[in-house]
Amino acid sequence: MSHKRIPKRKAAIAAGSVAALGAAALLLPHANASQDGAADNATPKTLKATDASDLASQLAGMLGDSFAGSYYDSAKQQLVVNVVGGANNNVVVQAKKAGAAVRQVDNSTAELKSAAQTLKTKATIPGTSWAIDPRTNKVLVTADSTVTGAKWNRLESTVQSLGSGMATLKKSAGTFKTFASGGDAIFSQAQGGTVRCSLGFNVTASDGSPAFLTAGHCGVAAKQWSDSQNGQPIATVDQATFPGNDFALVKYDDPATQAPSEVNAGNGQTVQITQAADATVGEQVFRMGSTTGLHNGTVTGLDATVNFQSETDPNGVDTVNGLIQTDVCAEAGDSGGSLFTQDGSAVGLTSGGSGDCTSGGETFFQPVTAALQATGATLGGGNGAGGQQAGGDQQAGGDQSATAAPGDQSGTGTQAPGDQSGTGTGAPGDQSGTGTGAPGDQSGTGTGAPGDQSGTGAADGSGLTQSH
Template identity: 45%
Template sequence: MNKRLRTGAIATAGVGAVAAAAILLPNANASTDQPAALKTLSAHSATQLATSLKADLGDQSAGWYLDSSNGHLVMNVLSEDDAASVKAKGAVAKVVQNSMTALKSGAKTLRDNASVPGTAWSIDPKTNKIVVVADRTVTGAKMATLTKTTNGMGEGMVTVKRSQGEFKRYDGGDAGSAAGGAAGSAAGGAGDAAGGAGDAAGGAGDAAGGAGDAAGGAGDAAGGAGDAAGGAGDAAGGAGDGGAGGGGQAAGPIGGSAIFGGNARCSLGFNVTVKGAPAFLTAGHCGNDSKTWTADQGGSQPLGTVSDSKFPKTDFALVTYDDANAQPQSAVDLQNGSTQEITKAAEAAVGMKVQRSGSTTGLSDGTVTGLDATVNYGNGDIVNGLIQTDVCAEPGDSGGAMFSEDSAVGLTSGGSGDCTSGGETFFQPVTDALKATGAEIGAGGGGAGGGDNGGDNGAAGGNGAGGGDADAGNAGAGNAGAGNAGAGNAGAGNAGAGNAGAGNAGAGAGDPGAGAGAEDPGAGAQDPGAAGGDALN
């Protein structure tokens, strides 16, 4: 009897051990997927982590977004098992219904069956749906076609919204309108046109493009103690205020600067290089508007020639600078007299905080709301693969820079609404444009005017060329004031003011201000806004 009891006890103990092992083994297997501490990430870091997770998940990936309020990456997955592996790498996992494959298939259904002018759609990972926006022109039969298609896709796949605006490209149809961009002021600054319509350039009357004294003439030297050539008082971008990386104003055209071609006005996106040659990116529909582009409405300051332009389907253009030795700064105009250096390109992410600089409305900010967007502008102009945002824009802003800190993200394409009522704006991804053209961000390390002689360096980028090496009378008046300040490239101060006086000792020989371009940084340094609100801003 005791023997049987002992045998039963042993058997019972064995069963218990097996049971314990059964409990422990799954926990041991799951230990590798224990949630890690949530990582606070920048948009760039979130993109890197999301790319890694997408590769691991394969078809089980359903998109992702950045929770910008806390910097957490949110990854959409289709099962709890996949959620565990996502959490193990420090991201937030969200189990959703629609896979990315299904969402892209739904977008194709819209393209095939509901390609209605005035509509746009994008994939929104936050709602795990395709969001369709119909503008005010979508009525009657057009709305019926859209509704029939979306109803057939199911409520869990698509959401339809209405916009009070009208989808359109944001190129300015009239080059003469708002030539001064956001400031709306006359080229060259506060009153008289740069270069002086009635005053003698470099003479004894009014300063070339300026407010009082002759640039390099009988009064105070250009860039000196009097009024800065081409300015409203102080020469923009003068000797003491550097451009590249110093927060100062750039000497040449940069992201957000106005560019003119034919009867169109657009905005420069980003300065780039192609096999070492300087160029810039803008919108493809702008590239289609004109083959050649200038920094001023009158066409006296040529910038470059279109070497590649794609629109519709995509929307980017590459413009090669006419001056092969130009070194334009890799930066964006912040429209307040300072610049943001651009060092790289980045993929957009839903939730990413971005800013846009354009020649009509200046600087605006907002958030990326959708990816892989399609917009139908009408007349067969349908563009795919765009970035959707809630950033505002208006005609003339086309091609302008969308960026996140020092990263280039997008080129302004079009949208609805304006900067009064708001609306949606769509952007061509910069990464796609770079890949297609072989271009690279930056332009030979263009240092546009650092903290040293703004006049000499102002010649980089083809602006301020006259002032860089000329005598006061010629460069300061004719070239620097008229040519460069007029376009608003901060060229007035940089070319004429910074260098004209100093380059010609005779110009101000009797006036201590002769060398003021170099010796009196106050002329240009204290008021970079003099030309900052000019024609290009």
């Protein structure tokens, strides 16, 4: 591939590639909003997840202190709003008339946030995370496999001190780590070897130049990035934040680069990204990554705090706040990759987590809306369609949500999202064609750049690449 100019067919790096998926594998049919009877009977409306998110924001303002979180019931396609006991009945009636299912709960948002602050003060331990779970009306605290002995006792006693019914503590079989590698693979040379990450979404920087978003820990690890291993750099980090947050804005070196606002879904199919949206607990999301391809799952928590073991200080902690927690799997090499919805909304950038795509686990994502706001970038690249502000209307050029729904190939069998069984296709981003190496196999690299979790991550099979 020439690195003097980005090929127009995919603008250097479309936001995420994946091996062959088969028919109807990526997007599900759009849910149709139905409001029949809602006004008269105050029954919950049937909503798409994005509409439910908008309604939740409105109700949060209307309910004030009575609001205790909300989540999307995907089975019923309804928004469920928590209201603390003793709330004004008129407020509850208003919420129901607005179309939400309302349930009474014990813990207020203020109480749950106070509990999270106590955890931050007393239990910021590497390998821990916590997020408010509106489905249980508790703080969900998770400890990975490294939290043992005195660390576990400290965490457990802190959770118990919060009081009965305030928090839930669970163990994760894996280890919390950053997943540097993602959509289409991007590469950079760093001390000891090659760092691999993933592109999240193409954007337009505030100065009008073409750029893309990826994970902040990738941007901190290396300054210049290529679209092929050992290739010439094609993009340079403009802004990078990690820890605290986890996003980076990387500008294409060629100002004439065409970078369409889309996710490459394989088989010549793309998903048009038309807007940025905030995640909603309970909604279905899709993740694209250069190591594991396409996988789907559910948002399980918002405003999550994750305490990664510091990669520069053996006794330190790299804490990242404000993340989206999901049960979507990810592995080394997926960092920075795209988290999006079936209707073309950009939601998150892969940060890190525990587990893998065999046993599952928790994965955390930097919200795209926060990254856009912080960097001043807008969704959409130099493809003539203009940019898209976070949470705004669709790009100029009209609604493209019905464009070539990936997987719609009548006459062929349907695979579940991410299911590549029986295809014989290597994982996207695998440079050797041999598949994923044994966990921790980083032979010959001697890498020590940020993101190196030796012994925990899966190598890409090349023997050269450090995956994040």
